[in-house]
Amino acid sequence: MSTNLVHDLQDEEDMIANPMLTHSYVVKRVQQETYDTFTLELEPKNKTQAFSFAPGQFNMLYVFGVGEVPISISGDPSKPETLLHTTRAVGTVTNAMRKLRRGDLVGVRGPFGTSWPVEEAKGHDVVIVTGGIGLPPLRPSVYRLLSKKQEYGKLVLLYGARTPEDIVYGQEIEQWRKRSDIAVDVTVDRATGQWRGNVGVVTTLIPKATFDPAKTMAMIVGPEIMMRFTIAELQRRGLRDESIYISMERNMKCGFGFCGHCQFGPFFVCKDGPVFRYDRVKPFFGKGEI
Numbered sequence: 390m391s392t393n394l395v396h397d398l399q400d401e402e403d404m405i406a407n408p409m410l411t412h413s414y415v416v417k418r419v420q421q422e423t424y425d426t427f428t429l430e431l432e433p434k435n436k437t438q439a440f441s442f443a444p445g446q447f448n449m450l451y452v453f454g455v456g457e458v459p460i461s462i463s464g465d466p467s468k469p470e471t472l473l474h475t476t477r478a479v480g481t482v483t484n485a486m487r488k489l490r491r492g493d494l495v496g497v498r499g500p501f502g503t504s505w506p507v508e509e510a511k512g513h514d515v516v517i518v519t520g521g522i523g524l525p526p527l528r529p530s531v532y533r534l535l536s537k538k539q540e541y542g543k544l545v546l547l548y549g550a551r552t553p554e555d556i557v558y559g560q561e562i563e564q565w566r567k568r569s570d571i572a573v574d575v576t577v578d579r580a581t582g583q584w585r586g587n588v589g590v591v592t593t594l595i596p597k598a599t600f601d602p603a604k605t606m607a608m609i610v611g612p613e614i615m616m617r618f619t620i621a622e623l624q625r626r627g628l629r630d631e632s633i634y635i636s637m638e639r640n641m642k643c644g645f646g647f648c649g650h651c652q653f654g655p656f657f658v659c660k661d662g663p664v665f666r667y668d669r670v671k672p673f674f675g676k677g678e679i
C-alpha cells in the first residue's frame with residue numbers, strides 16, 4: 390500500500406496518533422493449523438513496546454510488496470507480548486503471507502475496531518457459536534472468559550467445520566473439552582477418516598446446549614448465512630436481539646473509518662465494528678453489500 394509509511398515501533402502513542410503508520414514486526418514462529426490455515430507469531434522489530442488489544446479487535450497486516458489485509462488478533466489478551474494471527478490462505482495477500490518464514494518482516498497497523506462484550510457479559514451465561522476460521526477472532530474471548538470464570542455463569546463453545554481436517558486449534562479444543570468450566574461441542578459438515586463425532590451444521594448443536602436463555606449473551610462469527618441461521622436458532626431458544634453479538638467482514642483499506650470501503654448501512658465495519666450488537670445492525674444484516 391503506497392500510502393503507508395514504514396516505521397519501527399516507537400511507542401503506542403505513535404500508533405494511536407497516526408493509524409496509517411505501518412510498524413515492522415518480525416515473524417517469530419509459524420504454526421500450520423490445517424492444510425490452508427496458519428498462525429503467525431509476531432514480535433515488534435523494536436522490542437521496547439508491548440502491544441495491547443481487546444478480544445475481537447483486528448490488525449491490518451501488510452505483506453511487503455504484495456498488499457495489506459485485516460486479520461483478527463487470535464492470542465491471549467493477558468499476554469500481549471505474544472501477538473498471534475491465524476489466517477486462511479484464500480487469495481493474493483493471504484497466499485503470500487502463508488509463504489512467510491521465521492525472521493521475515495510483516496507490517497502491522499492496529500489494533501482497530503470494537504471488541505466482544507466480555508465486561509457486559511459478567512454474571513451471564515455466554516454461548517459462543519462459530520465455524521471454521523471464525524474461531525480465531527473469538528479465541529481471545531475464550532481466554533478472557535476462562536481466566537475469570539468465577540465472574541460468569543455457564544460457558545458454552547459450539548464449533549463447526551466443513552470436515553475434521555478443517556478444524557483449527559484441534560489440540561486446544563481437546564484441552565478445553567476436558568475442562569469442567571466450559572462445555573465444548575464440535576461438529577463437521579462431512580465426516581472423513583476416523584471422525585466419530587457430530588455430523589451436521591453448527592446450528593444443530595444449539596438445541597441441546599445447556600444455558601439459561603434469560604441470562605445468556607451470545608457471540609457469533611461465521612459466514613453471514615451461518616450467522617443468520619445461528620441467530621434464528623438462538624432466538625428459538627429465547628435469546629433477545631440485544632443479547633446477541635456478531636462480527637462482520639467487509640473489504641477494508643484504511644481500517645479506521647477514513648476511506649469508506651467497509652461501509653455497512655450507516656456504519657463502517659472497521660470503526661463501528663467488526664463486533665456489533667445484533668439489534669443495532671438487524672435492518673442491514675443479510676442484505677448483501679449495502
Ligand SMILES: Cc1cc2nc3c(=O)[nH]c(=O)nc-3n(C[C@H](O)[C@H](O)[C@H](O)COP(=O)(O)OP(=O)(O)OC[C@H]3O[C@@H](n4cnc5c(N)ncnc54)[C@H](O)[C@@H]3O)c2cc1C
Binds near residue numbers: 477479525638639663
Ligand atoms: C475485521 C476482519 C477480520 C478478519 N480476520 C480474519 C482472520 O482472523 N483470519 C482470516 O483468515 N481472515 C480474516 N479476515 C478475512 C481476510 O481479511 C480476507 O481473507 C483477506 O482480506 C483476503 O485477502 P486476499 O488478498 O488473500 O484475497 P483476495 O485476493 O482479495 O481474494 C481472493 C478470492 O478469495 C475470496 N475471499 C476473500 N476473502 C475471503 C474469505 N474470508 N473467505 C473465503 N474467500 C474469501 C474472494 O472473494 C476472492 O474470490 C478478516 C476480515 C475482516 C474484515
Ligand code: FES
Binds near residue numbers: 643644
Ligand atoms: S476500511 Fe476505510 S472506512 Fe473502513
